[in-house]
Amino acid sequence: MSAPAVEISGLVMRYRGVTAVDGLDLTVAAGTVTAILGPNGAGKTTTIETCEGFRRPQQGRVSVLGCTPGSAELRPRIGVMLQAGGAWSGVRAREMLAHVASLHAHPLAVDPLVERLGLAACGSTPYRRMSGGQQQRLSLAMAVVGRPELVFLDEPTAGLDPQARRATWELIEELRASGVTTVLTTHFMDEAEALSDQVHIVDAGRVIASGTPAELAATGAGNTIRFRARAGLDVISLMAALPADTKVEERAPGAYVLTGEVDPALLATLTAWCASHHVLAESVLVERQTLEDRFLDLTGRTLR
Numbered sequence: 001m002s003a004p005a006v007e008i009s010g011l012v013m014r015y016r017g018v019t020a021v022d023g024l025d026l027t028v029a030a031g032t033v034t035a036i037l038g039p040n041g042a043g044k045t046t047t048i049e050t051c052e053g054f055r056r057p058q059q060g061r062v063s064v065l066g067c068t069p070g071s072a073e074l075r076p077r078i079g080v081m082l083q084a085g086g087a088w089s090g091v092r093a094r095e096m097l098a099h100v101a102s103l104h105a106h107p108l109a110v111d112p113l114v115e116r117l118g119l120a121a122c123g124s125t126p127y128r129r130m131s132g133g134q135q136q137r138l139s140l141a142m143a144v145v146g147r148p149e150l151v152f153l154d155e156p157t158a159g160l161d162p163q164a165r166r167a168t169w170e171l172i173e174e175l176r177a178s179g180v181t182t183v184l185t186t187h188f189m190d191e192a193e194a195l196s197d198q199v200h201i202v203d204a205g206r207v208i209a210s211g212t213p214a215e216l217a218a219t220g221a222g223n224t225i226r227f228r229a230r231a232g233l234d235v236i237s238l239m240a241a242l243p244a245d246t247k248v249e250e251r252a253p254g255a256y257v258l259t260g261e262v263d264p265a266l267l268a269t270l271t272a273w274c275a276s277h278h279v280l281a282e283s284v285l286v287e288r289q290t291l292e293d294r295f296l297d298l299t300g301r302t303l304r
């Protein structure tokens, strides 16, 4: 197995009185797409900026491609897309991209990148007058034009129209196919689900859950089977027939909700119990929780 692309252990970062990152541990496998999710203020940007070398770890250790963040040997090997800015105010899109390309030994061809990210339409518009979405796309192009081994993308699709979002997803898929490691933050759960091999959920400066999107969605108490049957079924007897961690409730007369590790065997056991008790279950509905459900379960459903 190749060495991890990013290794963070016990990272602590504070801004005056605020602890932004509070003992964070995280590993990114080389060649994968890793999404860091978390509520506003969870510490994602601070963590990424530390990996990019814009901030020094105050405590703990950060290693990127086996190097110290910010070191001269590392800089040409990584691509960085910041949440905002990154280009001079008067510069045109193509000009800026050509400049960044010229700083690298084996850059991508500038014009095809300009075309595919819809930047040709910016023409002679200076950076400061480009729309937010156009600035985002230029920033993404700047991050990848140098053919980096690892790219950090901080909210790459925030504020993008659906076409640009799709183009960004395709670009990230291609990066993975060509062996580039991508670390991104996003508030779009569908984006994390569609793109990432690994997801880390960060809250209050720590990683509170990690796994593939499917693993994260599958854990927790969110998977349910709902069904209707005659009122007053013996739910104790039903629960005794099911695995120990399965709960059954009659939420309203004749409306049952079963919560637990929902898999084909559980559904079969439920229907077998119904058959042996002469119960005709109607409107049987299996509801799988999504990554978003899991995220909200872990980080709370209300604003803090």
Ligand SMILES: Nc1ncnc2c1ncn2[C@@H]1O[C@H](COP(=O)(O)OP(=O)(O)OP(=O)(O)O)[C@@H](O)[C@H]1O
Pocket: 015, 016, 018, 019, 020, 038, 039, 040, 041, 042, 043, 044, 045, 046, 047
């Ligand atoms: N330059 C700064 N000075 C003071 N506090 C800061 C600074 N940058 C970040 N913080 C604070 O550190 C905490 C973590 O911020 P950070 O930007 O890392 O979170 P985030 O997870 O990226 O949030 P978002 O999803 O809103 O981008 C927040 O409480 C924020 O207010």
